[in-house]
Structures are given as structure tokens and as C-alpha cells.
Amino acid sequence: MADTQFSNEVQPFSIEGANVRGRLVRLGQAYGDILGQHDYPGTVSTLMGELTAMTAALADSLKYDGLFILQTQSDGPVSMMVVDVTSQGTLRGYARYDEDRFSGDREIDTAVPHIMGSGHIAFTVDQGPDTERYQGITALEGASLAECAQSYFRQSEQLETAILLAADTTSKRAAALMIQKMPDTGERVEQRLKLTPEEDDESWREAVILMSSMTREELLDPGLSSLDLLYRLYxxxxxxxxxxxxxxxxxxxxEEKISATLASFSAEDLADMKTAENLxxxxxxxxxxxxAFDDDALAALRGQSSQK
Ligand SMILES: [Zn+2]
Structure with a gap:
């Protein structure tokens, strides 16, 4: 009966009679592929799932042609996480963490102030070399990644946002449900319903309350499609x-991109980077x-860069 294949998609929606738009992201294979490249501790895998799903939801709510990047930098056990999503819908990410802090059966408090510590989260839109890069940065404020993003939108974009995140490292499923109150200024103004400010606030509150009734299990249930979930909620x-x-x-x-990076190093730095096999x-x-680059390959790429 139920399809056990968890989807990999972002499903946009809006709520009737309200100025509320949303995105539901569900990741199965895509999340498994990101984890498959690494051997992260469970907590790090969970955070990566949440960040990946959230990044995909945010990316889809923006108009851009290129790359959307969400990156955290902080002083806790998980010191850096990055996820990027192209406008074509391909995504990738990785995390840096302090292995010693995760060794053995050590209990890790998964609240953001403990696991990530203090630091910031950066939202970047990169549309290519000839365009202006947009970047918004905010302090990591909140107990969860969802709360940190919500506070960013409230403070920096004056955009009411509610986000629910879930990730399960055993089944390799991650999901994000996000709703945003469409602003009454800006380019989308003509798409808004004509509601009084009170009606507007009331319909937003109702959307948030309904959303908060969704459980983590439902978000990750492969027996419920994205449409099933949204109908169930709204x-x-x-x-x-x-x-x-x-x-x-x-x-x-x-290889081309790695070569370009290596070409920017000095000959001394490159010599220091060599392995015992002279690679x-x-x-x-x-x-x-x-x-891997041998001496011939290095000479070739240095030659190329010096001709420029
Ligand atoms: Zn790669």
C-alpha cells in the first residue's frame, strides 16, 4: 500500500484565505548520499539533515539563478556546517566537528548553544561572477537551527517565518516544513489578499498553530506523501x-576547480603539501x-597560471 520510497523534493504551497506561503521539503536518497560520503557521529548527521532540508526550503522561496548557501561558523563541538543548493535542485554539504568531543558514549546536549556554541549563520545568494553577491549574517540565537533561522528572518528581513525540522539518521530521512507570512510591502504586494491587519495576524497565528501540530514522525513517514501531509494539516x-x-x-x-585553487599557492607551499609519494x-x-597531482601535473598548472 504505502510507498516506501521517501521522496526527494520541495513542495511549494499557500494557505487559502491567508497571506501565508510555505514549502515542504523531504529528502531520502539525497540525505543518504550526503551522509554516505562521511562517517559523522549521530548528532552531527542529524544536524546535517536538518540544515540540508532547511536550506532547500529557503532556497526554493528565493528567486535566484545560481547558488544558495547556508553556512554556520561557531566555537562549539560542531564548528562549521555548510549546505549549498543550486537553482537546478542539486544540493551538497559537509560539517566540521571536534572528534574528541564525540568520542565514546559521551552525552552531547543537542541544543544549539551547546552543540554549536556561539557564532553565526550566513545566508548567501551567489548568482555568478558578474552579479552582486547577497549575504545576510546573524548570530546563532535559538535552541535549534529552526529557531536560529526564524530569528534571522524576523530581525533581518522583517519576515515572519515558522520552521519545523526533522531528521532520522537510521532511515536516512530528513524533512523541513516552513511557512512565511507574505509581507505587505515589496514586490509581491499585488498577490496579497486584502485582509485587515487583525485578519492577517489571526490567519498567520492559525497557520502556525496547525503547523505545530505536525509531529516529527509524520514529517518523516514514508507512508504519507507531501500532499497527504499538507492536506492533513490545512x-x-x-x-x-x-x-x-x-x-x-x-x-x-x-579537477579543473581544484587545479585553479592549487595554482594560487606558492611553490614552497605546494612543496610542503607533498606526500611521501611526491604527490x-x-x-x-x-x-x-x-x-592527485604529480610533478608534471603541477608544472602544467603552474605554467597555465603564469601565462595569464
Ligand atoms: Zn566534491
């Missing part, structure tokens, strides 16, 4: 469904692919 008010978009893991590293081995942090 059938009384009515929910409008837009075209969904498939998501998948894909790294964008290449320089560069590993992509996202997908763990190794790129």
Missing part, C-alpha cells in the same frame, strides 16, 4: 499546491573525492 482552511521540484545530491567539484592530494570536503 484541509480545513484549504491549501493550494504548486509545482514540486525534485532535489538530489550532486557535488560540483572537478599533492587534494580531497573535496563535500564528496571526499581525491584529486
Amino acid at each position: 484541509h480545513e482552511t484549504g491549501v493550494r499546491i504548486y509545482e514540486n521540484k525534485p532535489l538530489k545530491f550532486q557535488c560540483r567539484c572537478s 599533492i592530494v587534494a580531497t573535496c570536503e563535500f564528496c571526499r573525492t581525491e584529486y
Whole structure:
């Protein structure tokens, strides 16, 4: 009966009779592929699942052609996490963490102030070399990643946002449910319903309350499709469904890109990087692919860069 294949998609929707838009993201294979490249402790895997699903939800709510990047930097056991999503729907990510802090059966408090410590979260839109890069940065404020993002939107974008995140490292499923109150200023103003401020606030509150009734288990239940979940939540008010978009893991590293990076190092630095086999081995942090360069390859890439 139930399809056991968990989808990899973002499903946009809006709530009837309210100025509320949303995104539901569910990741199965794509999340498994991100974890498959690494051997993260369970807590780190969970955080990666939550961050990946959240990044995909936020990316889909933005108009951009290129790359959307969410990156955290902090002083706790998990010191850095990054996820990027292209406008084509490919995503990747990785985390840096202090292995000693996760060794053995040590109990880790998973609240953001403990696991990530203090630091910031950066939202970046990169649409290519000839365009202006947009970046918003905010302090990590909140007990969870969802709370940190909510506070960013409230403070920096004046955009009321509610986010629910879930990730299960055993079944390799991650999900994000996000709703946003459409602002009454800006480009989308003509798409708003004409509600009084009180009606507007009331319908937003109702949408948030309904959303908070969704459990983590439901979000990750492979027997419920994205549409099942949204109808279950918002059938009384009515929910409008837009075209969904498939998501998948894909790294964008290449020998060419790694070469360009190596070419920017000095000859001395490159000599220091050599292995006993007289190779320089560069590993992509996202997908763990190794790129090896011998002396001939290095001479070639240095020659290329000096001709420029
Ligand atoms: Zn890679």
C-alpha cells in the first residue's frame, strides 16, 4: 500500500484565505548520499539533515539563478556546517566537528548553544561572477537551527517565518516544513489578499498553530506523501499546491576547480603539501573525492597560471 520510497523534493504551497506561503521539503536518497560520503557521529548527521532540508526550503522561496548557501561558523563541538543548493535542485554539504568531543558514549546536549556554541549563520545568494553577491549574517540565537533561522528572518528581513525540522539518521530521512507570512510591502504586494491587519495576524497565528501540530514522525513517514501531509494539516482552511521540484545530491567539484585553487599557492607551499609519494592530494570536503597531482601535473598548472 504505502510507498516506501521517501521522496526527494520541495513542495511549494499557500494557505487559502491567508497571506501565508510555505514549502515542504523531504529528502531520502539525497540525505543518504550526503551522509554516505562521511562517517559523522549521530548528532552531527542529524544536524546535517536538518540544515540540508532547511536550506532547500529557503532556497526554493528565493528567486535566484545560481547558488544558495547556508553556512554556520561557531566555537562549539560542531564548528562549521555548510549546505549549498543550486537553482537546478542539486544540493551538497559537509560539517566540521571536534572528534574528541564525540568520542565514546559521551552525552552531547543537542541544543544549539551547546552543540554549536556561539557564532553565526550566513545566508548567501551567489548568482555568478558578474552579479552582486547577497549575504545576510546573524548570530546563532535559538535552541535549534529552526529557531536560529526564524530569528534571522524576523530581525533581518522583517519576515515572519515558522520552521519545523526533522531528521532520522537510521532511515536516512530528513524533512523541513516552513511557512512565511507574505509581507505587505515589496514586490509581491499585488498577490496579497486584502485582509485587515487583525485578519492577517489571526490567519498567520492559525497557520502556525496547525503547523505545530505536525509531529516529527509524520514529517518523516514514508507512508504519507507531501500532499497527504499538507492536506492533513490545512484541509480545513484549504491549501493550494504548486509545482514540486525534485532535489538530489550532486557535488560540483572537478579537477579543473581544484587545479585553479592549487595554482594560487606558492611553490614552497605546494612543496610542503607533498606526500611521501611526491604527490599533492587534494580531497573535496563535500564528496571526499581525491584529486592527485604529480610533478608534471603541477608544472602544467603552474605554467597555465603564469601565462595569464
Ligand atoms: Zn566534491
